[in-house]
Amino acid sequence: MFPASFDFYRAHSAEEAVSLLGEHGADSRILAGGQSLIPAMRYRLAQPTVLVDINQMQAANYITEENGELRIGATVRDSDLEFSDLIRTNYQLMSDVSDVVADPIVRFRGTLIGSLCHNDPSGDWPAAMLAARAKMIIQNKDGKRVVNADEFIVDSFTTAVEEGEMAVETIWPTPSKNTGASYQKIERKVGDYATAAAAVQLELNEDGTVKEAGIGITAVSYVALRVAEGEALLRGQKVTRNLIKAVAAEASKMADPIADGRGSAEYKKEVVGVLVAKGIMQSLERLGRKVEA
Amino acid sequence: MEITLNVNGQEHKVDVEPRTLLVYALRENCGLKGAHVGCDSSSCGVCTVVLDGKIPVKSCTMFAVQAEGHEITTIEGLGGGANLHPLQKAFHEQHGLQCGYCTPAMIMSSYALLQHNPDPSEDDIRRGLSGNLCRCTGYMNIVKAVQQAAADMRQPAEAAD
Numbered sequence: 001m002f003p004a005s006f007d008f009y010r011a012h013s014a015e016e017a018v019s020l021l022g023e024h025g026a027d028s029r030i031l032a033g034g035q036s037l038i039p040a041m042r043y044r045l046a047q048p049t050v051l052v053d054i055n056q057m058q059a060a061n062y063i064t065e066e067n068g069e070l071r072i073g074a075t076v077r078d079s080d081l082e083f084s085d086l087i088r089t090n091y092q093l094m095s096d097v098s099d100v101v102a103d104p105i106v107r108f109r110g111t112l113i114g115s116l117c118h119n120d121p122s123g124d125w126p127a128a129m130l131a132a133r134a135k136m137i138i139q140n141k142d143g144k145r146v147v148n149a150d151e152f153i154v155d156s157f158t159t160a161v162e163e164g165e166m167a168v169e170t171i172w173p174t175p176s177k178n179t180g181a182s183y184q185k186i187e188r189k190v191g192d193y194a195t196a197a198a199a200v201q202l203e204l205n206e207d208g209t210v211k212e213a214g215i216g217i218t219a220v221s222y223v224a225l226r227v228a229e230g231e232a233l234l235r236g237q238k239v240t241r242n243l244i245k246a247v248a249a250e251a252s253k254m255a256d257p258i259a260d261g262r263g264s265a266e267y268k269k270e271v272v273g274v275l276v277a278k279g280i281m282q283s284l285e286r287l288g289r290k291v292e293a
Numbered sequence: 294m295e296i297t298l299n300v301n302g303q304e305h306k307v308d309v310e311p312r313t314l315l316v317y318a319l320r321e322n323c324g325l326k327g328a329h330v331g332c333d334s335s336s337c338g339v340c341t342v343v344l345d346g347k348i349p350v351k352s353c354t355m356f357a358v359q360a361e362g363h364e365i366t367t368i369e370g371l372g373g374g375a376n377l378h379p380l381q382k383a384f385h386e387q388h389g390l391q392c393g394y395c396t397p398a399m400i401m402s403s404y405a406l407l408q409h410n411p412d413p414s415e416d417d418i419r420r421g422l423s424g425n426l427c428r429c430t431g432y433m434n435i436v437k438a439v440q441q442a443a444a445d446m447r448q449p450a451e452a453a454d
């Protein structure tokens with residue numbers, strides 16, 4: 001189908017985008033990669049009357065690493081992450097996700113920030129954002145504020161971005177050398193949303209005990225969830241088989257999936273625990289460590 | 294609104310609405326029917342064209358106005374008739390198609406893939422083309438065709454070393 005009519009504006013700076021959004025109110029939307037918004041408009045699930053295109057916003061096209069943080073602008077595409085040596089070597093979780101999100105053509109257009117703002121309950125990036133303790137900078141006409149992942153991800157297709165605001169930058173802490181991560185996704189086919197998926201990031205102390213743990217799961221509830229209880233179980237501990245089982249059980253306990261063509265609710269609830277367990281094991285393997293008996 | 298699209302090196306002045314999807318501007322305003330439409334959900338890839346010489350995009354998931362200022366390449370721009378592009382020749386010789394509905398997009402996606410990776414492994418090809426669906430071939434001959442074209446396209450460079 002054809003999208004409903006709208007007026008089209010190009011913004012060349014965040015200030016211009018925010019001012020256009022302010023002028024046109026609730027029915028105006030930012031157009032980033034368009035890989036979620038345009039399909040939604042074709043189905044008339046979304047009928048914005050004004051689109052503010054940010055694709056030509058040159059200043060928003062950056063990936064920079066400094067002072068222990070990675071900063072990514074609003075027009076950085078999944079393919080930019082997929083093909084970046086910096087991401088491949090220093091940001092395992094991001095690298096894993098950028099290999100499996102959507103399909104290779106969609107990745108040439110879809111943006112990381114657009115995906116986070118879309119906040120699909122089955123989206124891959126929200127789970128990774130939770131596990132990596134990433135943040136978002138949101139701009140409005142009065143200035144900018146920083147929100148962390150837990151505050152950013154509010155509800156299905158709802159984030160901390162309010163009317164008249166633009167997400168301008170996402171910040172991901174640079175993992176230390178003792179950090180391993182893994183993204184585990186079950187999908188029916190390339191380009192399908194996850195049946196269930198888990199993002200895991202583990203930082204170890206020299207003695208092999210866990211210093212910090214991040215676990216996010218997606219496609220198993222109304223929104224991506226952080227498995228806080230599981231993270232707490234890991235902190236300070238040596239990773240044993242029994243501990244992994246207990247952490248996986250916490251993920252399954254939180255999951256409240258709906259049955260659909262991808263699987264029954266029981267199956268998804270069970271399998272998300274398995275994915276968390278696999279994520280923990282692969283994170284350790286990538287650090288050259290084995291699970292203790 | 295009137296916009297100018299640069300397609301296959303030619304300028305087309307076209308009158309579109311902001312909501313006009315690029316694929317329809319190409320097919321209906323520019324008369325280039327190589328980009329097809331196969332779905333409503335941005336998932337089949339048969340509308341794939343190449344932007345700025347190396348970026349594959351689903352032309353059903355981009356507004357025509359957004360393509361202004363970019364160089365668009367469609368299958369018609371790669372070659373034709375007696376002047377087939379190595380990819381077109383290879384799809385022909387390796388029987389990389391049956392009904393042909395997915396073929397223009399499959400070739401454009403392969404073209405973009407080879408710009409990024411001139412010497413892809415079988416796995417790279419399968420991964421790289423995984424956004425393009427084919428309902429007929431089972432992909433085997435498509436992969437062979439891309440391998441043949443990649444070798445052909447590398448040859449002049451290799452011969453020069």
Ligand SMILES: Cc1cc2nc3c(=O)[nH]c(=O)nc-3n(C[C@H](O)[C@H](O)[C@H](O)COP(=O)(O)OP(=O)(O)OC[C@H]3O[C@@H](n4cnc5c(N)ncnc54)[C@H](O)[C@@H]3O)c2cc1C
Pocket residue numbers: 029030031032033034035036037038039074100101102103106109110111112113114115116117118120122123124125161165166167168191192193194334335336
């Ligand atoms: C075939 C197909 C398969 C897919 N598979 C997956 C998958 O497996 N997993 C997955 O996670 N996703 C998947 N997607 C979605 C894809 O990753 C999208 O690219 C992504 O969700 C949205 O990014 P975008 O840049 O295209 O945003 P857009 O579609 O342009 O925008 C999405 C929403 O976010 C808002 N927005 C965008 N940028 C900003 C900003 N800077 N500030 C404020 N609001 C903003 C828009 O107004 C809109 O409401 C798939 C898409 C397709 C077409």
Ligand code: FES
Pocket residue numbers: 329330331332333334335336337338339340341351352353354
């Ligand atoms: S027509 Fe199916 S992806 Fe464009």
Ligand code: FES
Pocket residue numbers: 389390391392393394395396426427428429430
């Ligand atoms: S040849 Fe028929 S769809 Fe590919």
